[in-house]
Amino acid sequence: MTSNAEPAVEPQVSFDADPSSYRHWKLDVQGEVAYLRLDVAEDGGLVPGYELKMNSYDLGVDIELHDAVQRLRFSHPGVRAVVLTSARDRNFCAGANIRMLAQSSHPWKVNFCKFTNETRNEIEDATAHSGQTWIAAVNGTAAGGGYEMALACEQILLIDDNSSAVALPEVPLLGVLPGTGGLTRVTDKRKVRKDRADVFATRSEGIRGKQAVEWRLVDEVIPKRKWDETVAERAAEAVARSGRPADARGVDLPPLQRDESPDGIRYQHVEARYDRAAGLVEITVLGPEGTSPTPSNASTSWARGSGRSP
Amino acid sequence: MTRELDDLILRLRANERELGTWVIRTKGEVEDALAFERVIARYSGEDWLVNEIRHYFKRVLKRLDVTSRSLIALIEPGSCFAGALLELALACDRQYMLDGFLEEDSQEGEPAQIVLSESNFGTFPMGNGLSRLASRFYGDDDHVAKLRQETGRRIDAAEALELGLVTDAPDDIDWEDEIRILLEERAALSPDALTGMEANHRFVGPETMETRIFARLSAWQNWIFVRPNAAGPDGALRRYGTGRRADFDRRRV
Numbered sequence: 001m002t003s004n005a006e007p008a009v010e011p012q013v014s015f016d017a018d019p020s021s022y023r024h025w026k027l028d029v030q031g032e033v034a035y036l037r038l039d040v041a042e043d044g045g046l047v048p049g050y051e052l053k054m055n056s057y058d059l060g061v062d063i064e065l066h067d068a069v070q071r072l073r074f075s076h077p078g079v080r081a082v083v084l085t086s087a088r089d090r091n092f093c094a095g096a097n098i099r100m101l102a103q104s105s106h107p108w109k110v111n112f113c114k115f116t117n118e119t120r121n122e123i124e125d126a127t128a129h130s131g132q133t134w135i136a137a138v139n140g141t142a143a144g145g146g147y148e149m150a151l152a153c154e155q156i157l158l159i160d161d162n163s164s165a166v167a168l169p170e171v172p173l174l175g176v177l178p179g180t181g182g183l184t185r186v187t188d189k190r191k192v193r194k195d196r197a198d199v200f201a202t203r204s205e206g207i208r209g210k211q212a213v214e215w216r217l218v219d220e221v222i223p224k225r226k227w228d229e230t231v232a233e234r235a236a237e238a239v240a241r242s243g244r245p246a247d248a249r250g251v252d253l254p255p256l257q258r259d260e261s262p263d264g265i266r267y268q269h270v271e272a273r274y275d276r277a278a279g280l281v282e283i284t285v286l287g288p289e290g291t292s293p294t295p296s297n298a299s300t301s302w303a304r305g306s307g308r309s310p
Numbered sequence: 311m312t313r314e315l316d317d318l319i320l321r322l323r324a325n326e327r328e329l330g331t332w333v334i335r336t337k338g339e340v341e342d343a344l345a346f347e348r349v350i351a352r353y354s355g356e357d358w359l360v361n362e363i364r365h366y367f368k369r370v371l372k373r374l375d376v377t378s379r380s381l382i383a384l385i386e387p388g389s390c391f392a393g394a395l396l397e398l399a400l401a402c403d404r405q406y407m408l409d410g411f412l413e414e415d416s417q418e419g420e421p422a423q424i425v426l427s428e429s430n431f432g433t434f435p436m437g438n439g440l441s442r443l444a445s446r447f448y449g450d451d452d453h454v455a456k457l458r459q460e461t462g463r464r465i466d467a468a469e470a471l472e473l474g475l476v477t478d479a480p481d482d483i484d485w486e487d488e489i490r491i492l493l494e495e496r497a498a499l500s501p502d503a504l505t506g507m508e509a510n511h512r513f514v515g516p517e518t519m520e521t522r523i524f525a526r527l528s529a530w531q532n533w534i535f536v537r538p539n540a541a542g543p544d545g546a547l548r549r550y551g552t553g554r555r556a557d558f559d560r561r562r563v
Contacts, residue, residue: 013324015317073362102547110532111324117523118373129365175539175546175556179531181523188519245358256317265321267314272322279497280331281322285315285398287338287390288346 010108017067024061027068033235034079036068039087050099055091058100059112066119073130075250080242081235084153085137095144116180120152127154133238137231143167148178151185160209160221167206190216316370330501331380334398338390340425347393347427368434374401375436375512376524378505380496385422387411393427397434400442403508405476409467412482423464437520438513448514
């Protein structure tokens with residue numbers, strides 16, 4: 001945004017979320033497989049001034065995604081594979097909402113990209129360290145940030161319906177980069193040859209079908225009639241590889257208790273005091289109390305604010 | 311604690327942009343902090359929840375690593391920068407440790423101490439794949455090995471300074487002035503230059519996909535975001551959907 005245009009008023013952001021009140025995602029846990037379906041509410045933008053059409057997202061959508069990643073790890077120890085997909089046919093995700101980006105201030109865009117990048121890394125961290133393998137079931141076109149979301153998953157399955165494609169149209173259409181790891185993961189993770197990566201990232205309509213597999217942009221293209229069963233098969237294969245424990249009980253992640261005032265924020269074990277005149281905040285972290293001989297004791301203390309489910 | 315710290319970092323980043331310096335302290339018993347350490351170390355291989363908590367704390371520390379604020383750790387009597395919690399100090403741009411007691415303090419108990427544990431040698435890697443100590447002493451594996459032999463022992467301010475674990479260790483006479491001046495000077499510097507400088511100093515050595523995303527990709531993107539070719543009134547981002555093509559300044563920079 002240029003300095004002469006007035007950015008929309010940007011609100012104070014809360015990062016609280018809970019599956020029962022998600023506006024943009026449907027979390028469906030089926031035993032060892034969780035299906036996380038994107039279904040963005042058009043009128044659910046965090047800031048006025050844009051509609052979240054075509055399953056495009058803003059910070060609010062990503063806050064819910066971050067919440068889902070966390071809860072799957074802590075509250076659902078039995079889940080061994082997570083299928084990231086869209087609740088809509090032919091439209092997986094159109095990426096970050098362009099009108100939102102166009103109207104946002106520079107700091108807002110930067111902070112938005114940082115948070116979405118951290119959330120993509122969390123998805124990869126869950127696959128790597130939690131025995132929860134994320135699989136992107138791309139059941140419609142995945143463009144820009146939509147394809148970048150898929151890139152954070154361990155496997156990318158693309159529906160073969162003669163229209164659904166993966167694309168990074170940022171450079172040709174918007175004059176910006178696929179900045180949520182897109183350029184990097186195409187080369188570093190998917191090992192796409194750099195000249196092909198160049199062609200792909202400048203072709204706004206993207207690539208579909210067999211060519212997407214040949215160029216390693218996706219792992220597999222699957223005909224529509226075999227879609228559901230193949231996705232379920234791939235999930236089952238990931239489940240079989242997982243080292244998640246059997247019969248473990250998850251922990252709840254109840255809403256954080258937080259005392260906010262103009263002078264700071266006080267939690268149970270963390271405190272922040274603002275000194276606006278000096279432009280600084282004093283953060284104090286309270287260490288654990290008492291010696292703790294058992295893991296369950298230690299766990300509840302470290303994840304304070306939560307407790308093992310009964 | 312980890313959830314609360316995560317939430318605080320996110321809120322401060324999004325909502326308190328003018329608070330450019332974060333002063334980080336801890337409060338508690340070193341011994342209690344170390345007892346938790348041992349549980350984490352012992353059980354993270356076999357208890358899934360302990361493992362999840364370890365990785366969650368790792369991710370929160372990574373958020374600090376990429377936070378565009380000046381991070382200053384103050385290590386004072388009554389603090390518990392031990393093991394995992396010492397990582398909070400090591401994530402900071404600078405660490406100051408009080409040598410002795412301040413006159414107005416009760417002077418009871420012990421002066422400030424820090425304790426290294428196994429947690430400081432790879433349990434919580436940064437995005438570059440290195441521990442914060444290995445990043446701090448990049449290229450000096452001998453010193454890291456020497457520090458490893460110091461685990462479990464209480465290290466006082468003078469020794470912490472000697473070992474390179476803190477930036478400075480002022481005594482009670484100098485402490486308040488030194489900290490005040492440091493914070494004032496920091497607040498007077500360009501916030502943009504600080505963001506760039508800190509991001510460079512925090513990530514030494516090898517590049518990984520993760521550091522490439524947060525540095526090479528994000529830094530270029532953030533530059534493009536302020537360029538008229540993207541964000542100007544005739545730029546591609548603003549013209550999208552209007553039916554009019556962007557009007558680019560064709561000069562390469």
